[in-house]
Amino acid sequence: MLHIYCPHCCEYREEEEFHVKGQAHLARPLDPEACSDKEWGEYLYFRKNPRGLHHELWVHAAGCRKFFNVTRDTVSYEIKEVYLIGEKPSVVAASVSAK
Amino acid sequence: MSDTNSVAIMNQVPDAAAGVRAESPLHHADLATVAHKGNKIGGVHFREVGLMGHLTLRCDPNNAELIGAAARVLGVELPLTPLSSVESGGTIVRWIAPDEWLITVPNDQSFDLETRFRAEMSGHYSLVNGSGGLTIYQVSGENVVDMLKKSTPVDLHDSEFPVGKVVSTVFAKSGAVIRRTGANEFELLVRRSFADYLWLWIQSASAEFGLVVEA
Amino acid sequence: MTQKNRLQSGGRIDRSKALTFTYNGKEYKGFEGDTLASAMLANGIDVIGRSFKYSRPRGIVAAGAEEPNAVMQLGATEATQVPNVRATQQELFDGLVSGATNGWPSVDNDLMGVVGKVGGKMMPPGFYYKTFMYPQSMWETYEKFIRKAAGLGRSSLENDPDSYEKINQHCDVLVVGAGPAGLTAALTAGRAGARVILADEQSEFGGSLLSSRETLDGAEASQWVEKVTAELAGMKEVMLLPRSTVNGYHDHNFLTIHQRNTDHISDKAPAGQARQTLHRVRAKWVVLATGAHERPLVYGNNDVPGCMIASAVSTYINRYGVVPGNELVVMTTNDGGYQAAFDWQDAGRKVVAIVDTRQNPQGAQVAEASKRGINLIKGSGVIDVAGSKRVTGVSIATLNAEGTAVQGSVTKLSADTVATSGGWSPVIHLAGHTGSRPVWDDKVVGFLPGPTVEKRLVAGAIAGDFTTAGALAQGAEAGRKALAELGLGQAEIELPATEEVVVHPPMTLFQIPHLKKTSEAPKQFVDYQNDVTAAGIELACREGFESIEHVKRYTALGFGTDQGKLGNIAGMAIAAKATGRTIPETGTTIFRPNYTPVTFGAMVGRDRGELFDPKRYTAMHKWHVENGALFEDVGQWKRPWYFPKAGETMQQSLDRECKATRESIGILDASTLGKIDIQGKDAREFLGRVYTNAWAKLAVGKCRYGLMCGEDGMVFDDGVTSCLGENHFVMTTTSGGAARVYEWLELYHQTEWPDLEVYFNTVTDHWSTMTISGPNARKLLQELTDYDVSKENLGFMDWREMKVAGVPARVFRISFTGELSFEINVQANFGLQVWEKLFEHGAKYNLTPYGTETMHILRAEKGFIIAGQDTDGSVHPYDLGMGWAVSQQKPFSFIGKRGMAREDCVRENRKQLVGLKTTDPTIVLPEGAQGVFDPKAPIPMPMVGHITSSYWSANLGHSIAMGLVKGGLDRMGEKVYYPLADGRVVEAEICSPIFLDPKGERQNV
Amino acid sequence: MQHYSGFGLIKHSLSHHENWQRAWRNPTPKKKYDVIVIGGGGHGLATAYYLAKEFGVTNVAVIEKGYLGGGNTARNTTIVRSNYLWDEAAHLYEHAMKLWEGLSQDLNYNVMFSQRGVLNLGHTLQDMRDIQRRVNANRLNGIDGEVLDAKQVQELVPHMDCSANTRYPVLGASWQPRAGVARHDAVAWGYARGADAHGVDLIQQTAVTDLIIEDGACVGVKTDRYGEIRADRVGSVVAGNSSVIAAMGGFELPLESHPLQALVSEPIKPILDTVVMSNHVHGYVSQSDKGDLVIGAGIDGYNGYGQRGSFPTIEHTLQAIVELFPIFSRVRMNRQWGGVVDTCPDACPILSETPVKNLFFNCGWGTGGFKATPGSGHVFAASLAKGEMHPLAKPFSMFRFHNGALVDEHGAAGVAH
């Protein structure tokens, strides 16, 4: 069970207090009508789903109800960093596959 | 500088003259009788403090003007430190989130308080009366921590959870806002619809220590 | 029978407290301090069960968690039956009732044993997969027989009378295991004031020290244990948990401890006590000091009762005062095994020989053996034993230096007990639970915990140091390390003086060779519980099951309730040899929770029965109960379903409720609807983005219905939102959808549109909501308020503040029934009061309470949808014929707009919601019926959509239904057929879903 | 291939089982194959088997990074049923069901497919509506199924608490008598043995580390152990790791990999003959032929490749099991584990061409693909053989997530299996 630091409550809390909301930094296209079906479909459904470092969105559902970002290793489950909405992660995958 | 027209505020409490009985969420449990008939000694004490006025204030903690105005209305500074609370006179102010505080006053003062907020504050904030939806369970006693440990995953050790600390968290399969009010004294703010479930839970979790119901 | 194997003195049992227990219906005596196993051995019980596959007689081989055979049925009553209790871990209590889990008609004379003997040869690993296939139709019959043989113990058939506790714990250091290493770790951390939990599965602290005769500071080791335990017990921040197994190690240092509070007293917990407690621990640091398990050697017929591990023999003698036999042969690959012989001899029984597989062992133990005059046979091994229900003799042969082949002749000796030691396996199980893989250590001849991301330390035998001095020192060191990491300062403890031991290097040997090839040799068991033999493992490898995981799965190695604690390493070694690999190349299988099995009840705690899931109530709940309501579960809410009167059928109640509402007035408790207060100057803009329809112009005092879609354009919630002030709205959601919608709004606000000035607060529980509906609704309301509720003053889709029955209220004139309706909202503290007042005044109008079912009928008569019933996540507003609720003109591309414009969402012939009238008006279509256009089509029939809602309408005098039909909106008047399960085909005509008052005159009065 | 039979067992026992053939070879891969299947789980092995046996493509390699059948195939609760709601899914799963019914004989390997029936319980009125809807659809699609009321359920499962005084009483159930369970490992092994016998090379302990893409077409794979291996067509059948392979091809999939957990009790004497599943209280259970209760837990919300999930999920599941079967309260849990399930937004699989030519994906089976193993393998083999998707696979293109033609099986599949 994960132990997660809420950057708003400023302490660690149990996973049971949180909901995970999937991949972080998925910005809603500013002009949806300009998107093709393909682009809209990709926004809606297609995900990085990486094996390794992953930036994801969580909400402190039973606590302060604030959303925030977590960088977590999806294999070791280690949490590398927690950061606020609007911020960029400082821990990122060393090399993204060239292709 | 009032924006009372843009929001609807309402005195939700009937005049005393109307003779309307108010019923707290645990009214049906008839705690008075339970208290009378039940244990007189035990490791956990329970009391419902119902029918209080509970107002949720939301505003930007970095907006000095609003924060200052709130302090003027309340007579105390809003606690800006996460998970802290202040208590002054009959008023309790709890930090709930960086932009949210839960204020408790006697229910018949909630309209007055709301009116004063509306008069004093302007700009982007919200104030919501949630009095009907909340009740307070005061739990105390030698084994109160033992009982709470069965119910919530937060760390209740004095070093981690000093008097005055406030935590919104999971409580059994529901939730609660927990505030420590003394060495062996806590206040749980619970939602009306879950009140009966939590009451059953607390009875069960306290059974081994003996539960003293106060009314 | 007397306790023929009990020593007159010694051990940690209390001979003054005799206890009676029964095994297989026969009474025996033991003492306080015994385990069930030690008491059985004391009484000379050899056969305690039959093996799973071959039904071979089995005896006790170990003394702790690693025991594979002594798995018993426990319980004096039906309700307190527990299957598969390990006798070596079950403390004896007076009145304990136990039995073997297998064996028919009895363990001693088991008929399946004959099958095992004869058929055993035909049952190599994987035999199931190779047979029982033909003819295909016979499998069911074969399987019935296979299942007859399944299982060990049995489940109780009655409900558990006991309760279970669950507690959340937090600590600085969790120390697992209270042997010398765990004790010094805990003491060091404890002295610095750290919050420490020390857990040990055994009844007392001390670990291996409890069964050894070594001294600490010149005194019995147990004295030191007592001293340390007493000091720990006096520390405020230290929690001591004996009889507590750390069963799982989860991510981020979350561990669970299974504490058995009363299992040592009785099979049923005393009144008021929880039988077991599950501790859910979040530890800042974990010290694993779980010790090591001795490995038995693998040799011919090594499962005959009387074959044991050497350290267990010592434990029974030293800790329980029980010598489990008369004539002992020890076989060992290391110095450790000798101690059993010494203990045996000191207990006054005969040591036949020590057989050391090493060619030339030297050192203190060897010297001691010769001093004691024990027959020491070097460079040899026990290759076979004689006997079936008890060992009667051994065959000993000389081995080559590597221990891979027998050399020379075989000597037979008489013996009834064979104690073997094949070295020690560190108890690394917990270290592997979070994905860390163990690493092999040649010197230790065992696997050690691998690297981990957890904040975890190891100390003592688990770390490969098998000396007491090492354990003591490593424990203290782990304690100091944890303190340093935690920044909790420092603490020193004084370590007791230990006896010096000079150890001769062990030999790496697991399987004792036989004269014959393994496949032809007598069965050499590796995993007793699953009857896995060395030959079986070799066969698996030969057949291509080379990965150790394949070996496990093909042979069932380590699959048992002991999870292979005793046999796994030997099995891996045998597989390694068979495939020409090293042990580290072969590796271990994965360690998973539980370390030892955990009672379901303990995992469940008090979340069962009444407390399984919260029941949510409205302020009027008590009234509903008193007035005979039956309830429907809606999410966690208990909502009145309908209010039957005495003697009424459900349909009669519904007819009455429906009619009363349309003819006069009905009332619904609608408090469960989600309610969200929205404030801020951008509230209106926000609503425009999350709803499909327009909000820019909704005036203060007005209400509007809205549809909420996902980004895919599919409807997921709906409800009425009212404008309370220019910057103030209250949104209602479905009862089940409230939490989801609330989080949805916050998600968009916090992550997408933080610049919009708006705040959301849930007020669901704050308001009691009661809906009065029907032609007399206004009259009733007017009686209770001074406010003028006339049409002119409170129009349809208006709301006003007023007092109702003296209570300040917001009254919304909205309608889900199509009748003149008022939704009265008051602070919930006054809800029941107002509700009762309505009845006081409503009696003359026959005010009739109705529940969700009547609500469903009334709204269906009007064609109103219920999100989640008439929608399923695959319909958009146009599919529902609700294009009117979508504003394509809004400047902002609201959520759902782009989604519903995708190619598949705008194609022809989508399923659309329509009304359906059965040709025979008396037939009520079942909800969920599937429609076809051609009832004669062969199966598979092309289906065109299903019935979502369907009722008998007492008001209309015919049935009504709504359903999805392909292209339905363009097929008005056409027929759809519903072939039902009972063979009937019901014909229905597509129509408007608005069955009643299509112009909406009734609600507009 | 050596034929397996009871008679063979007797014969081999006379030679002390020394002469059994290997179930499969351990070959060194060739430089080039007609088809490479990435992933030696049940689906990958079935694909290879049918490619060779039914479609004549025998120059095939299966490349497996661990041991055969060690992925989700090794860790599922083995429930097999075909009572899916939507036509597209129902036809695909029923195709599999038909193959299950003769599989042991076809493979000459007893996969212990046991048609002991599956119950999907309903606890709310909406559950019952959904059950009616699904069973009616099944019936008209030619799939067996019935709606049972609580009393009938009680008769089938005498030890379950079907009384009215539980928190969420059992109102009824759907019942598919032909559904059941199978021995998961045997399925993988049976297909592996069959594929090997038809000439397929099974390359174990070898991970695909990259795809070789030339001119927009996939022409082979790179491996950690044998370097480059070329092929005319490549099929990826790696379940939870599909996004990883897709990234090698330079695209994303509409998938998320989550931990899904399961657990077994200690073996107990047979007490439960059917499979009981409840979406509402969130637990499902059957009893294996060894006697252990095989219990499926829920899915964790976060992405995870660790083959383990969170403890509360297990607690929650056992609460549900004890709620349904209060008598199991004193039974004990032996082992728990997790798998990595590839969940699709519509709870249906992806059987698809991809943006890369000659690269095909079979994935997205999520929490419930074991039951589809034969059908999935068969249909995917047909597609790989032809270079064009089989008609039963067509609705499951990954591109449905562009145009919106989802097949939403959440109601029927959900978390349940």
Ligand SMILES: Cc1cc2nc3c(=O)[nH]c(=O)nc-3n(C[C@H](O)[C@H](O)[C@H](O)COP(=O)(O)OP(=O)(O)OC[C@H]3O[C@@H](n4cnc5c(N)ncnc54)[C@H](O)[C@@H]3O)c2cc1C
């Ligand atoms: C706990 C649990 C319970 C379940 N219960 C059920 C159930 O009751 N009924 C049901 O129908 N389904 C169930 N499922 C789902 C089912 O297990 C899967 O859908 C199914 O087994 C998938 O089979 P597969 O062959 O596609 O994948 P897998 O068996 O996972 O095989 C994929 C293989 O690909 C290999 N691989 C991955 N990456 C690479 C690489 N780069 N190179 C080479 N090889 C690679 C993996 O090692 C793995 O062996 C359950 C799943 C879990 C986890």
Ligand SMILES: NC(=O)c1ccc[n+]([C@@H]2O[C@H](COP(=O)([O-])OP(=O)(O)OC[C@H]3O[C@@H](n4cnc5c(N)ncnc54)[C@H](O)[C@@H]3O)[C@@H](O)[C@H]2O)c1
């Ligand atoms: N004679 C030999 O060759 C030999 C070999 C190995 C160890 N030893 C002796 O063993 C001792 C090693 O000391 P130590 O402290 O490392 O180990 P220990 O065996 O003394 O103590 C370990 C304790 O941990 C408990 N335990 C294990 N797993 C547990 C779990 N999951 N939950 C709760 N409790 C659990 C065990 O029951 C035991 O009480 C020394 O005294 C050493 O001399 C001797």
Ligand SMILES: Cc1cc2nc3c(=O)[nH]c(=O)nc-3n(C[C@H](O)[C@H](O)[C@H](O)COP(=O)(O)O)c2cc1C
């Ligand atoms: C249907 C089924 C039944 C199982 N039964 C047992 C069992 O009786 N004993 C056991 O130890 N493990 C059992 N397992 C679990 C396996 O030991 C193993 O944990 C699982 O296959 C996952 O593999 P892993 O733990 O090696 O990652 C079973 C697994 C499945 C899928």
Ligand SMILES: [Zn+2]
């Ligand atoms: Zn928080």
